Amino acid sequence: MPHSSTRQIWLCADDYGISPAVNAGIRELIARGRLNATSVMVAAPHLDGGEAASLRLLNRQEKRAAIGLHVTLTAPFKPMSLGFAPLRDGGFLPVAEMLRAAMARRLKPEMLAIEIAAQLRAFVDAFGHLPDFVDGHQHVQLFPQVRDAFLKVVAELAPNAWVRQCGRASSLRRLHDRKALVLDILSVRFRRKAARQGLATNPGFAGSYAFTSKANFAKIFPRFLAGLPDGGLIMCHPGFVDAALESLDSLTTLREHELAYFNSDAFPQSLAEHGVKLARPAGNGEKAA
Secondary structure (H helix, E strand, O other), rough: OOOOOOOOEEEEEEEOOOHHHHHHHHHHHHOOOOOEEEEEOOOOOOOOOHHHHHHHHOOOOOOOEEEEEEEEEOOOOOOOOOOOOEEEEEEEHHHHHHHHHHHOOOOOOOHHHHHHHHHHHHHHHHHHOOOOEEEHHHHHHHHHHHHHHHHHHHHHHHHOOEOOOOOOOHHHOOOOOHHHHHHHHHHHHHHHHHHOOOOOEOOOOOOOOOOOOOOOOOHHHHHHHHHHHOOOEEEEOOOOHHHHHHHOOOOOOOHHHHHHHHOHHHHHHHHHOEEEOOOOOOOOOOOOO
């Protein structure tokens, strides 16, 4: 039975740019009204002019999706700025090493800021406007040291963009989910620092689950909707699989499972049952100065 009070949420597909097949899957869902946001990896090898133009085209007559910057600072991707360090084989550190370095405060704040600014400028070059929001691949925006540089750059260069925090609503917290608990903890300070910079954050977050072969996304997704506040965000990773994706990321077949679910009748039924609809993106992006 549909709820009388409908919450509006953001359903954001991460990793646009990681491969042509993932890009195609995300565009398909946006065109069908099954997504209302996507987060773009300008540092990935498959965000060329054609892929950016195909995404821009979906918003030409009416804005179907908010388009954000997915700041990328972990392997196997490479920096867009000169002199970034530390590196491993010419690319960023793997995520676990990046987190350890951040916790030990061994990163260089100036280099982080320069790299994040370079990625933001590349986004503007590709889309002709500032991002609607800014987040981070593998939640890197929450890491110590990174978050300060990240928030400083966004506040200076894209102050009207909102930034992704990854803290769950209290009703969604399950103590056995260690990864989500870490994100909850890291998000507390991130939200405080974002507020001090005058940056808006999403009021709730969901979408984290164990990316294992046994994961049943059709059963998992409805749990994200229960207790998610109005304006909350669900992270997802739909897409088709191709050789480019397999060479860059371990998250492969689950992307196709997510894609199939969002294309199915079960997805809008679940939204209706939980009193949820996808928010309507406003405007056409803020022009860069």
